[in-house]
Each structure stands twice: as C-alpha cells, then as structure tokens.
Ligand code: ADP
C-alpha cells in the first residue's frame with residue numbers, strides 16, 4: 200500500500216517493518232488497526248533528556264551524550280558473563296569520564312559483533328542506562344549499564360527522534376517487539392492522527408471543560424510524546440474527561456430512551472400493598488432499619504410513576520436488601536400483578552424460594568421456583584401458570600430469561616446481586632413483558648457520584664446501615680493452610696459451624712479442589728459431620744446438603760462457589776476460602792458476608808494457593824510474609840497484592856471501588872464492549888471531580904444533537920467503546 204493511502208483504519212500490516220510475524224505479535228497486544236496504536240497508550244515514560252542535573256546518591260536511569268575514548272572486553276562472575284566496556288568522555292560536570300558497560304550472558308554466538316563495529320574510539324553516542332553514582336574519593340569512573348544507545352552520525356543530534364533527548368514512551372510489549380519499533384510506528388500513526396483532526400470539543404462547548412482539560416485529539420498525541428511531565432498529566436486528565444464524557448453520552452442516550460417509555464401498570468394505590476407487607480413484617484420479630492424504610496419509600500414512589508422504575512439498591516452484605524425487595528413485591532402482588540425475582544445461582548434461588556414460601560404462603564401467596572434443574576413436568580406447569588397469570592411470584596435463575604418463559608402481567612423484576620448481570624440481561628427481561636419496573640440489588644456499592652456516572656441509566660438508593668449489632672466478618676489473609684485449619688478447629692470446638700470454599704470440584708488442575716479438601720477434612724476432623732455441595736449436583740441433592748447444614752446436622756459445609764451469594768446460616772462463624780486469589784473481589788465479599796450473621800463476629804480466612812504463595816518468595820526463597828503483615832520488603836505477586844488490598848477493605852464500598860480500580864467497570868454497558876477499553880485513563884480515586892462536568896458536557900452535546908447525527912466522529916467514538924447498540928435502539 201503506498202504510504203499516502205494509509206489511514207487510521209488501515210491494518211497495521213501496511214506499516215513499514217511489519218511483516219506477518221510482527222502483525223501477529225501486535226494483534227496479541229490488541230493492536231489491529233493503525234488507530235489502535237494511538238489508543239493503546241504508554242505504560243510509562245523514560246526521561247531520556249540529556250541533562251546536567253546533579254547526580255544523586257541513588258542508582259538512577261539517565262541519558263547522556265558521550266564520545267568514546269577506548270574499549271575493551273572481559274569476562275566476569277566466573278566467566279558466566281561477558282562485558283563490553285568503553286571509556287567515554289561526557290560533559291556532565293560530575294562525570295567527565297564514564298565507564299560504559301554492556302553485560303551479556305556468555306553464549307556460543309559472538310554477542311558483541313555489532314558493538315565492536317559501532318562503539319569505536321571517536322564515535323559520538325547517545326546512551327541510556329543505569330548509572331552508579333561516582334563514589335567519593337574513588338579514582339574509578341562512574342559506571343553506566345547500558346540499556347539502549349544510538350550512534351550520532353556526523354555528530355548531529357537527530358531532531359524530533361522518538362527515542363532520544365525527550366520523555367520516551369514505554370509500551371506494554373511482548374517478546375519479538377522492540378520498544379524502538381513500537382515508538383516508531385506510533386510516530387507514523389500520529390502523523391495520520393494529526394491530519395485526521397478528530398475529537399475536538401465544539402467551540403461553543405469549550406467553556407464547559409474543567410480547568411486544564413483539552414481536546415482528545417491533542418491529549419492522545421501528547422500522552423505518547425509529552426514535552427514535560429506536566430503536559431503528560433494534563434493529557435491524561437483530558438483523556439479521563441473524554442472517557443467519562445463518552446460514557447455519559449452512552450448512558451444519557453440510554454436514560455432518555457428509558458424515560459420516554461410508559462409502563463403498563465403504574466401501581467398508584469399503595470394502600471393494600473403496605474397492608475400485605477405489614478402482615479409479613481409481623482411474622483418476622485424485628486422492625487425495619489431506618490435505611491430499609493427509606494429505600495422502601497423511594498421504591499414505592501417509583502412504582503407509582505408512569506415511566507418504569509430502574510433503580511439500583513446498593514447495600515452492604517447483610518443489610519437486608521431482600522426484605523426491601525419483598526416490600527416492592529407485596530406492592531405489585533396485592534394489586535394482582537406478577538413479580539419475577541432473579542438470582543445468580545441455583546442455591547440462592549433455592550434459599551430465596553424457601554424464605555419467600557415461609558413468609559408469603561401464610562398470606563395466601565404461592566411462590567414458584569424455576570432453575571435449569573426443575574423437572575420437566577413441574578417446569579411445564581409453572582410456565583403455564585406464569586403465562587396464564589395464575590402464579591404471581593416466581594424466583595429463578597437465568598432460566599427466567601429464556602424465550603419460552605412468558606408472563607401475563609409482569610409488573611416487577613428484582614435482580615439480586617447485580618454484578619452477575621449486565622445491561623444486556625436487563626434489557627432482555629424488559630422485552631419479555633412490555634415494561635415492568637426493575638430493581639437491581641448489589642452488595643458492592645460504589646460512591647454516589649461514580650454510580651451516577653456508571654449506572655447513569657439507573658437511579659440509586661444506598662443503604663448504609665446494617666441491622667443492629669451486626670458487623671462484617673474479620674478478614675485474615677493466611678500465610679499457610681495450617682492457619683486456616685487451626686481457625687476451623689477453634690470454631691468447631693466452640694460449637695459453631697464453618698464453610699470451606701474451593702474454586703474447583705475435581706482435579707481440573709493442580710490446585711485446591713473439593714474432592715481433595717473433603718479427604719483432608721475427614722482425616723483432620725474425625726467424628727465431625729461434613730456436608731458438601733457443588734454445581735454439578737442435582738437440585739435435590741444440593742437442597743438436601745444445604746438443609747443438613749442449616750439444621751446443624753453437619754458442622755462443616757465444603758463447597759464450590761455455589762454458596763457464594765445469600766446463604767444465611769446464623770450459626771456459621773468461620774469462612775475458609777482456599778486458592779482465594781482465584782475468586783473475584785465481589786465474590787470474596789459475598790463469602791465474607793456469609794459468616795457472623797448470628798451473635799458472634801465472623802472470621803473469614805483467605806488462603807492463597809501454594810502456587811500464588813510461591814510467586815511471593817524473595818530472592819532466597821523466603822516467604823515475604825512476616826508478622827501477619829506481609830511483604831514488608833519484597834515484591835509480592837500481583838494476585839497476592841490484590842488479596843492483601845481486599846483484606847484491607849472495611850466494607851462493600853471499599854470493595855466496590857477496589858474492584859473498579861483493578862478491573863474497570865466491566866460489562867456495565869453490555870457485552871460488545873471489549874475488555875476495559877472504555878475506562879483506561881480515569882483514576883477512580885483521583886478524578887471524581889471530573890464526573891459531574893463530563894455528565895454536563897454529555898447533556899449539553901445531546902441537547903443540541905440528541906442522536907449525535909451531526910457529530911459522526913463523536914458517535915463513532917462512543918460506538919467504538921460501547922458497541923453499535925449502546926443506546927438500546929432495540930427498544931424503540
Ligand atoms: P443482603 O442485603 O445481604 O441480601 P439479607 O436480605 O439476606 O441481606 O438479610 C440478611 C439477614 O438479615 C436475613 O436473615 C434477614 O432476615 C435479616 N434482616 C433483614 N432486615 C433486618 C432487620 N431490620 N433487623 C434484623 N434482621 C434483619
């Protein structure tokens with residue numbers, strides 16, 4: 200392809216120096232088109248400016264321009280390494296002479312062939328490497344271990360080099376792709392980028408930009424090759440604002456779509472609903488918390504409106520969200536409408552169904568439950584009753600989303616533990632009936648400003664309070680499995696119950712699994728009754744196992760994460776999670792919430808797999824875990840760091856934020872979004888001040904141009920991130 204016809208959407212294979220092999224490697228980094236080179240921004244920057252700044256006492260990376268005086272080669276460390284050494288003149292005041300070292304492992308090949316040709320007396324060279332500061336009183340020259348160099352031809356400084364005398368970007372890479380190449384291709388891509396002139400804010404909206412925020416076009420250029428560190432941080436903030444505005448555009452369009460919809464049955468007559476709920480409360484033996492009362496008020500108001508409710512109810516594990524949802528359910532049911540309660544796992548469906556039956560059947564309300572395990576005949580009956588309107592309340596898993604499930608007059612959908620459900624599922628359910636109210640429950644709440652930005656199409660209620668006297672279980676990050684077993688034995692000795700959770704059922708891999716742990720537990724705990732439950736058991740067997748544990752006929756329940764959410768066993772005091780690094784943070788938080796629901800405070804012991812622990816050993820093989828506070832001086836593996844940060848979380852808010860920071864908002868906007876493409880530059884803790892202005896910008900843009908018809912570039916940018924159907928056009 201001639202260079203002139205190369206565009207931002209061309210494949211990278213048309214770039215100079217990219218053959219089939221490098222194309223594959225680039226693809227593996229997520230780089231397919233020339234534009235991807237721009238969107239994938241540097242991991243860090245090296246300050247390769249030649250400066251005469253003072254050399255400190257620390258070893259540091261520096262760039263110098265030097266002239267070679269003489270060279271020699273030698274062996275070191277018992278001949279395992281070979282060193283190419285050059286003495287060079289430099290015009291740094293503290294280092295007029297430098298000793299340059301290229302150190303390589305000895306090899307059959309001549310590793311210094313090229314150096315010998317290039318690094319010759321008289322050559323002018325740029326160098327980048329680690330300098331050992333000059334030692335006071337030492338006669339030797341300061342030494343520099345060279346990491347990159349370039350010969351200056353005719354002694355000329357190359358103007359505008361992507362590599363030298365500047366802040367040089369460093370990209371995530373893979374074996375076979377050099378930073379030099381990655382930089383050079385960016386340079387070419389940025390030429391096209393400048394010509395394309397995309398992504399500038401319309402002139403009259405520029406006053407809405409927060410201080411220091413600039414166009415995305417400018418920011419994408421400067422984030423790769425900033426002139427100064429300050430410019431780099433302004434570029435990053437600008438991109439953070441840009442991302443939040445795109446998210447705002449997607450959310451706002453979606454919200455407006457939803458607002459325009461009228462629902463079929465506004466439930467205005469609140470009277471009978473509260474009467475029914477009050478009767479339910481009478482049977483409970485406790486009163487609502489203030490938070491619960493407020494949440495119920497908000498929800499009932501929503502249900503009385505003409506447009507459908509889209510509300511997120513955030514509240515700590517154990518804050519009693521189910522009861523709030525039951526209030527909404529009573530409201531719908533007493534007016535003769537249907538209600539679907541969707542839960543992420545079969546076990547939770549089973550538990551909710553059991554609970555709801557206990558509470559609702561005495562009031563004359565039948566409760567159906569539907570999972571993939573429901574026997575065919577029973578399923579048939581339930582489907583018929585739902586379609587005919589004879590059954591008002593159904594609890595189920597994803598199977599409620601299947602096309603053959605239809606309702607006669609579905610007025611309310613409750614989705615428990617939202618982190619398992621993306622927007623896609625929500626809209627799928629909505630399509631089932633005309634437009635029911637929708638209530639989403641989550642135990643990993645996030646701050647209101649963030650929630651508004653991320654779930655802009657939802658209203659948010661937050662319950663801060665836990666029922667009286669309850670606290671979240673303590674977390675202990677264990678250094679060995681033994682610590683967990685000790686805790687387990689202490690708990691059993693007190694007559695309490697415990698969970699042991701593992702990531703797998705059988706030996707799918709080397710790690711902890713249910714089969715192994717059951718053998719272990721039976722050996723360790725003779726005379727203790729142990730139940731077990733996992734996803735491949737039939738529904739009946741699962742129920743049986745859970746009931747055994749519920750009735751305290753078993754002291755230990757060993758399980759896979761089928762018990763993740765919602766299991767409520769008051770006497771369970773200890774939760775042990777093996778191979779803990781293999782669980783998501785929201786899952787771990789749920790597990791933590793499973794224990795200590797009775798009188799005593801629970802304990803949640805996280806045991807990393809031996810593999811993860813092995814990755815956290817210091818240079819001498821010592822475990823970088825001391826005195827309960829780990830990694831005082833070592834680098835722990837990323838997975839353990841994640842657990843460590845999790846164990847510092849005081850509540851669901853902390854977990855919600857940490858999860859956002861580590862994982863991004865995931866599939867909040869549906870499956871089309873790839874990876875974490877939408878939010879890369881936004882800093883979850885430091886950029887919250889950008890959220891409101893970004894929403895303002897999005898609203899201003901849409902008020903001029905509701906479907907972005909006149910802003911094709913912006914529309915394209917939103918679609919690039921959130922998929923072509925981000926505005927839920929399927930609803931129109
Ligand atoms: P979550 O918000 O995690 O879903 P649940 O709804 O499962 O919490 O409630 C946890 C436990 O607290 C349940 O046993 C429930 O019956 C109980 N509960 C709910 N509301 C209250 C309250 N106001 N006072 C005391 N206990 C309550």
Ligand code: MG
Pocket residue numbers: 520521615765
């Ligand atoms: Mg719950």
